[in-house]
Amino acid sequence: MANLALFDLDHTLIPTDSDHEWGRFMVKQGMVDAENFARENDRFFADYKAGKLDIHAYLIAMLTPLAKYTRAQLADFHAQYMHEVITPAIFPVAQELVKRHREAGDLCCVVTATNEFITRPIAQAFGVDTLIACEAETVNDDPHAPYTGRPTGTPSYKEGKIVRTEAWLASLGKTWSDFEHSYFYSDSHNDIPLLEKVTDPIATNPDDTLRAHAQAKGWRILELFQVS
Template identity: 45%
Template sequence: MARTLALFDLDNTLLTDDSDYLWGRYLADAGLVDGPAYEAQNARYYALYKAGDLDIHEFLAFALRPLRELALPRLIELRGRFVAEWIVPRVAPGARALIERHRRDGHMPVIITATNRFVTGPIAGLLGVPALIATEPERDAEGFTGRALDPPCFQAGKVARLESWQTRYGYAGAYTYFYSDSHNDLPLLERVDVPVAVDADPQLTAVAAARGWSQLSLRGVS
């Protein structure tokens, strides 16, 4: 019998905010990028994401540039403080209990996110989820290149990344749950066995209601 996967979007699902957007704000606050200009661009891309109009390749060229420009030891130091100061307070109150419920049921928890692995790897660890499918920053002998490997883990690319992961780790044909807040995840929500809208945006809320999908909130619970 195929094993069961419990897939979780990260930003605004297990977290109460968006780690990609917050990382940009954090770098600007730390004076490591051109603060006002960078923050304005960061906010513009986040608005496009929420509207469903984001050019993911254009955004990644922007978002991954600091990984190329900053030394890796400095990046790792910054990331540690970012997770401790900006992410820990934004873990949704019900996130860990939901993950643990699936674990008790014998399901494999997996975080699947458009945010890049450099940012999200420690966040998955914080939440006790060993399996992470994310946008992969490209690296060469000198470090990060500022580019991402194709396909980015976004919209239809999330489905492609999942299918590749399932084949690699022996989960092809697995029964799947997927929890997400975003209409950008409709390609994957439409593919899984149990789609669940979590603190969903207006677009996804409407789709979930029309299709009879479960809806829940991980905020305001403990």
């Protein structure tokens, strides 16, 4: 029987935060007001690390700039972002981790609080087709329609990751009990709710709070790479 393998993305599979780096990229490209956005981007990032992020306010701040551009323009921006920022941060050790689960026949999914526009190409770069991420609203049901600049659906953040994961499993006619092992790899104390839900939680490159929690619980701790 196949197992379930869930992966957080930022600071778990890559040694950086793709959301924060996308914000910096938008500043660099002149997509946003440099001074104000950079300050807000850093503040939101600090709030996330402190576990007090207003996810709705953050999503609006990150998604609003997308509404100014066509999907083709955004695809060009993202391709540049991948080339300059993300691809250099994808290391073989992380690719091998995902590959082992895929080759074992496990049902794999990236579950991230970063929005789907930023993360879908990154998940695909790891060979993972299923992505649970914060959703960006479009002007109509056409998947290529322009973005409105607003979020939609339940944010995949903290307990929201459980809600979204269970909805995805239900769409496949499955529940947690259908898997002998369910794995979740994450670096963040924000992900403790989902880590508590799986049979095999793996604190991966954990922050200090998660490391202490994992040690107290006897969870596996994985140092996938050294973060500079």
